[in-house]
Amino acid sequence: MFRTEVLWVSVFLAIGAVGGLVYNWPSEPQVDIDSPAEQIPPPATETSGQAAAEQLSPFAAEDFDGAVRDDPQAPPASSATVAGIWNDVRPSAQRSQPIDFGVLELGDRLLAGGNSVGAVKHYSKLWQQANLPVDVAVLIRLGLASELAGLHEQAEKHYHSAIRVAEKGSVQQLASLLGLARLWESQGQLGEAISLLSELFLVYSHDGYPKIIRQTIVHQLADCLQRRLLANEVVVEALQKEPMEYHWVPVAVDSMLALADWESPDGVPVNPGSGLKLLQNYEGDVSLVLVQAHLSGVSVLKLISELQRLSGLQITVTEKAKSSLVGRLANVNAPVMAVSLLLDQALESMELSWSQSEGGVTIMAREELTTRDLASYDLARTQRMLQRVQLDYLEGVERVAAIMNDGNNVRLSGGWDLAADKYRAAREAGPAHELNADLYFNEASLSMVRGDSLNALHASYMALDQTLSPALQAEVYAMIADLELEFGQMSKSITAASRGMRRADDPVVLARTAMTLARGYLLTGDPYSANSVLFDVSADLAGGPLERLASVFSSYARFQHVGPKHGLQDEGQRVVLALAALQPQDIVSFADSLIVSKAYSSVGLRSKAIGNLSAALENAPPGYWNERIRLQLAEMYYESLDLDQANTTIESFGTVSADLLPEVLYLHASVQLDMGNLEQSEIICRRILAMQVDQSIQSDALEKLGETLQKSGDHYAAALCFAGLLPETEGNASSGNDATTVTP
Known part of the structure; x- marks a missing residue:
């Protein structure tokens, strides 16, 4: 009676131990796989990095003390096999029947070709064969294919099974642990992934293990650390001001398959001494x-x-x-x-x-x-860790990506020159495809913050030419829109911003691109389109400086479209309220200052308009916008009857582009006339009339010359000017003046 009771207790314990390890194939709608005939739910599994790595120490005295582990797919044990179960410390990895290598090789080809779902289906056929014991190579393949197919729950179970049945400290067990770390990384469990990889690094990152294992540990650990850094609030804020692209090297399928088939590893190195x-x-x-x-x-x-x-x-x-x-x-x-x-x-x-x-x-x-x-x-x-990656990878995409990412991190600490050196080193290493596009984008971003807009624009177009990623295309188009606006190419800026908005999924990129597009429309006199753009993305602009600045833009756009009414009713009042809520730090570019100045001017707040226009002039790049903002500032001073400031602003021009020179000279003549400098006013008017200008400017200049001559007492010559005739004069009023120079 006693023996019978002991036997049954042993049987039940054995069934429970084996049943706890039975592999429960998860049913997912994406993959049509028949479940095994018997499924027993697996026990809860500890997934912390420390727990996963604790069983890997090559120095442990006892291997699997008292643990009972068997085939995850095996049927429940019978009383006849109880003794064998208790005597085995690990399930046998020997196959009781040959695997169909045709199915295996087809699955490998599908996996290498990117069809991970098809690979899962083919690998799963091997588990539907009767009495097939545990095979680590197939488990790793199932885990890898499920991971790449996005079936994370399945992949984690496969990797856990592979960890259980693989030789302790073997290459296959390490490959399974690395797969588990990748899953945690992809699911945002960075703490667990970093903890596991750190413990693997302490034990397995030396020459006693295959090079591919050492490299993979270091590379995955660097990626996890980089992702944790990028999740920091301080870094997120810095990247919003200075966008950068980080490159993540995808899983090397061929290398992982090689590790899964690693039949004769070097073994656990002998401890030379503690x-x-x-x-x-x-x-x-x-x-x-x-x-x-x-x-x-x-x-x-x-x-x-x-x-x-x-x-x-x-x-x-x-x-x-x-x-x-x-x-x-x-x-x-x-x-x-x-x-x-x-x-x-x-x-x-x-x-x-x-x-x-x-x-x-x-x-x-x-x-x-x-x-x-x-x-x-x-x-x-x-x-x-990125420096360690560069030491372990003497060539390849991993090395180039590590150099570029390291350059990005240097920029986070303000080292622009060192970052440029690292980008140059990455460029010399010969990047390709998306990594090449990421590097071009980072070079463009660095050139932009350093004020080298021409090189930034060139690198931006190169990045756009190299990438197929919609997310990166949206980032690049946003940068191109900003640069083209800076160069005064408004149509190109509007086109680039429109294309960027169609591709942007990131709310931050979408909001930034929409604001650039609104600036372009407002500066080209299309307030209706500007208001429409801001209305469409209003949810992404909610909160903070962008919302306040967008409120000024949209209310000013509507006010332009509706027009002023008596007492600044409706839209005029909204412009005033939006301007009152605006904070000085909300204005981040010369274009913002210019539009805000126009908004102040539209509601009659001229002193505020002049202040913002002066700020726009200080920040405007040389060339197109610098000239036009300076001219607008001089006009505003002139309208405010501040003739000295208007004259000083005009005389600070120096060289002016040929298309803008007649307008500048006409304003200068008007200022000189009102200041009483009749001789200077006459000289400037005659200079305009000697130029090849359009009919409207010529008529205005002739009328201004008539006013000047009338004030000087030459009524006959003034009458000729008012009649549309240019009176003769001795000498050449414009002699000695450069064709594009404003002279007092």
């Missing part, structure tokens, strides 16, 4: 202090103490950080590693950061830091 050894010491920079570490299950507090003893560094740990370090262990297997990288990875799972100042290192909890401090520390750590 302990921590100082290889190189350098006071003042922990990134130059090198150590050799072979540690298994060492206390992190003890590790920090040993680093302090060997290197002489003064390491301070805050009370908050100490509470997180108590009881935490780490595994490190590194023939050589910089202390900076060792601290980066060892402290990650505890959510700690460190900084160095005056020869000392301070370790603190991330929650103790401000958002700006977090951005600074994350930036430094990301740059260290």
Whole structure:
């Protein structure tokens, strides 16, 4: 009786243990896959980075202590096989029947060709064969195909199964863990992904493991760190002011398939000896202090103490950080590693950061830091890992992307010259396709903030030529619209902004492009279109400076369309209210100042209009807009009867473009006449009449000359001017003057 009871208890325990590992194939509407005949729900799985990596230490004394693991697809155990189950520490990876390699190879070809859904369907056929035991290569393939197909829940289950059945510390197990980290990254679980990859880096990033494993760990970790940095509020705000493109290298399918089929790995390297050894010491920079570490299950507090003893560094740990370090262990297997990288990875799972100042290192909890401090520390750590990527990848798209991303990060800290050098190095490495387009965009963005608009425009068009991404096209069109507006090419600016709006999905890009388009319409005298654009994107402009500036633009556009009424009713009142709500920091460009000046002028606030027009002149680029804004400012001074300021503004022109020169000279003649400088007024009028100008300007200049001659007492000559005839004069009034120079 006792033996029977023991036997049944053993059977039930065995069935429960095996059933807990039965692979429950998820049913997704995107992929039509028949589920296995029997499905037992899997137990809840710990998905933290530390838990996933804890089972990987190559120094652990016992492998799977007491664990019972079997084929995830196997049927429930019978009483006859109970003894065998308890004796096996891991399910056998040997196939009881050959896999249909035709199906496998077709799935590989589909996966390499981008048809990940088709690959999932073909790989799943292998699991519908009766009595097929666990095969790690197929599990990894199913996980990879599901990951690329967007079936994240399926992919995670496949990777977990592969981790369970693979040899401990094997290349296949590491490939599965890397796949799990990619899933977490794609789902926004950056903390878990960084924690897992950091622990993998401490143990598997040395020459004892295949190069592709080392490179993939470093590359994925750099990407996760970069994404976490870009999610920081301070960085988000900086990128809105100075847009940059980061490049993310897609999964190398061929490399992952090679890892899945890795049959004869080098094996777990033998531990040459435990302990921590100082290889190189350098006071003042922990990134130059090198150590050799072979540690298994060492206390992190003890590790920090040993680093302090060997290197002489003064390491301070805050009370908050100490509470997180108590009881935490780490595994490190590194023939050589910089202390900076060792601290980066060892402290990650505890959510700690460190900084160095005056020869000392301070370790603190991330929650103790401000958002700006977090951005600074994350930036430094990301740059260290990007430098490691550049060392591990001597060529290829990963290296070029790391150099370019590093240049972007340098710009975040204000290093424009160093960023230009890094962009130049990335360009020399020969980027292609979308990476080439991203690099052109970043070069254009850098040239734009440095004031080199011509090179920025050239690089923008090159980026547009290289990219097929609608998101990047929207960014590029927004930049082209701004640059063409700056050069005075209004039709090109409006065209580019219109195309950008049709492609933009990002609300920030859409709002920025819409504002540029509204500026273009307002500056070309099309208020109706400007108001229509702003109305269509009003939801994306809500809140903050953009909303206040857009309110001024739209109310001014409607006021122009409706026209002023008695007492500034309706739209006129809205213009005044919008202008009153505007903050000085809301105006970010010369075009904004120019339009705001026009809005003030339209409601009769001339002093405010002059102030904003003066600000527009200070910020306007040389050429088209500088000349026209200066002319408008002189006209406004003249209308305000401030003749001295009007004359000073005109005389500050210097050289003027030929098409604008007659207007400038006519205004100058008017100012000189009102100031009583009759001789100067006559000289300027005769100069205009000697030029090839259109009939309207010629008539105005002849009339102004008549007024001048009349005031000087030459009534006969004045009468000729009023009759449309130019009176003769001795000499040439314009002799000695440059054809495009305004002379007093």
